Amino acid sequence: MRDLIIIGGGPAGLAAAYAAYEKGVRDILIIERDAKLGGILNQCIHNGFGLHRFGEELSGPEYAGRYIAMLKDTGVEVYSDTMVLELRPDRTVCAVSAARGYVELQAKAIVLAMGCRERTRGAISIPGKRPSGVFTAGAAQRYLNMEGWLCGKRVVILGSGDIGLIMARRMTLEGAKVLACVEVMPYSGGLNRNIVQCLHDFDIPLYLSHTVTDIRGDKRLTGVTVMKVDDRRMPIPGTEMDFDCDTLLLSVGLIPENELTRQAGITISKTNGPVVFDNMETSLPGVFACGNVVHVHDLVDFVSEEAARAGSAAADRIFGKLPGESAVSVLTGNAVSYTVPQYIRDSENEKAVSVSFRVNKVMENVTIEVQGKEKTLCSYKRAHMAPGEMEKIVIPRVLLKNETAVTVAIKE
């Protein structure tokens, strides 16, 4: 029986390992499917990482490098090039690799840090032909930044998620012509700084409330049709715009990758990630989760922070320090699409609990309220809120004492 197994060696897994080590755990194994640690950060060669965590601007590989350096000489073991095939409810991990073959390993605690995957063309039913030249933004990013291949010369981007925006700039810098970025919603799904730095600075038009309605080409993509959509996101006839392009990049959302989680029978929430307590423990005792496998983050810095909480709680579990029994439910109120965590348990060590969430529309000058049974427990002012930006509030635990459920809501 091992102490701690962490599934995934990206930013979440690395930060969870470091936090568990800091808390005294010495038998830690990270299982990573890629040849090296760092996860998706390895292909994110742009800057903007680490402002919160390290107080400076780093590239993705540099950010991962910091954590890999921190883990040096800690004795944390890494199985790279190893794929986890199954997680059993008794915390047995079945994994396979060329080096070790098929192995089954049981641990006192498990941290799930598998990250997320990109939503595809098929998932959103873009009609038309099925030529080559339609890529998820992340796949195009991998070709470009890891293998040194540009996947096309005339590009339309569907979706204004951050990876799509980053790739608009990146492909422009490498000589491709990015004709348009098309977003079905009336607002962007990405960070405002990316809209400015990746689109505006390069004169790439952003078409809000538009979508791709046809894909042409029998072999390679030859063009797409873009149409304006109405309030119900249905294309409006007569608004067709044709673009001649050889490449369509999709940045239409990320989905937490929870096949192992489901297999283990762990409860899944509406974020598509596991339901978690405030210490990031899932419905299966001893199994924790953090990072994009729980909910999709905008900034890696907050992934690290959440992962540190999971790693530290896993250490507590290994050393027999169990959390309280009773739990306060965190519910979603007006304009809030989800919260993480969904449950808060008593804690002797921590005076406050941090709750992350997203809103479902763009709003100005609003108040976030945490409502208890009889009154508003605390509130937080915001000048601007948007679905593309994850929000975080810190609730003093003392306020939760007499509550069984609290609601996070936006007062407009």
Added chain:
Amino acid sequence: MYDVLIIGCGVVGAAAAYALSRYDLRVAVIEKENDVAMGASRANSAIIHAGFDPEEGTLDALLNVRGCAMAEELCRRLDVPYKKNGSLVISFSPEEDAAIDRLYARGVANGVPGLRVVGYDELHEMEPNLTPDARKALYAPSAGIVSPWDYALAMAEVAVRNGTGLFLETEVTGAKKSEEGWIIRTNRGDLEARYVVNCAGVHSGEVHDMACPHTFDIIPCKGQYFLLDKSEGAKFTHTLFQCPSKVGKGVLVSPTVHGNLIVGPDAVNVPDPDDTSTTAQQLAFIKRAAAKTTSAVDYRAQIRNFAGVRANNSAGGFIISFGEKGWLDAAGIKSPGLTAAPAIGEYLAELLEKDGLALNPRAGFVDGRKVVRFKELSSEEKNSLIARDPRYGRVICRCETVTEGEIVASTRTEIPARTVDGVKRRTNAGMGRCQGGFCGPRVVEILARESGVEMKDVLKDKTGSYILSEKL
């Protein structure tokens, strides 16, 4: 000079090649695309139909029932994914109840084994996720589900192993009678054969007209589909048809042999036989139509849409006959063509023999095929395989658990995978929920390495479908 030249390597051409490869003949197949099974054979419902649909006494009925009976043993021998899951034709109204009874009678007349009509309670016990409107159903236990492209590929591979020539990217441009048979003109030069077998699917009309008087029209009929994740496939056991009515044939809902769920198709005649585009309007129609059968499908779990084009024809049924001396058509093979294919292959061999082609057994004919599918192995088998070849320990496709060893193996068969979609059809890599988002770049890398070409020369699918444009 070939004894037999087969035009088209879809499932029918492959079945013809497989049937003829048992005999001491010189046979070749020409195929205009860069892989086999590139038309309707890779874009269909993937159903082995029991055989109650075709009119009693027709050739279609005979070959359907015979093909269905052959499927289980053939798939076992060729290691093709197949499951005899049974089908249900469901009635939703009293008029349809009567139609179900008529289908039952026709099925019995066609010789479909084990048919019976199941009532409301039994039906809903068999399929708990049906709408309450489902009244009763015709149950056909002999129906099944199959991997359609692998069915075609497996038969073609065995034929090639036994000496059949396969010329890919070879398109027929004309045909001319010769002293001993036919000269077939192609973009790669002329080929001569005593017999030509036309298995050109939606193009079989054009090919026929190159050699024979015009006797039939192909009426291309497009069908679109949804393919959904395994979470949805697990909700159903049988292939669920709606009772055919005056309004139309209805759409089917079925688990696939890979565990996914397939919903579709519609049926719309199209002028272009190669028009495999999907449309928002028809996809919406399919969803609405399927809602009559079940409301349990969660379309948020959809993985892909696709369309295939049926070779419907003016003659109504399969056109399997000599169009000229030495020219045998297997034209207009529409549904249930996938099911009937192996029986069509044998029937074509019989017709050629009757016409005077001597069918002497081929010495050293090697039947059968074995494919390593890592995911299906026990832990011990996994370990001994990895010990022998560590590439089986490296998972490339996470969604479907496909290893580098399997991908490499797919590039070394009788008909090796050359494209990313070719690898997908042979190994399932890229078939899952991320649709090759993660494994695509790795598959390109492996294909480039194994075929000794640059990454930019690796194609996604058909000739011209390049993936990468420029090395930086």
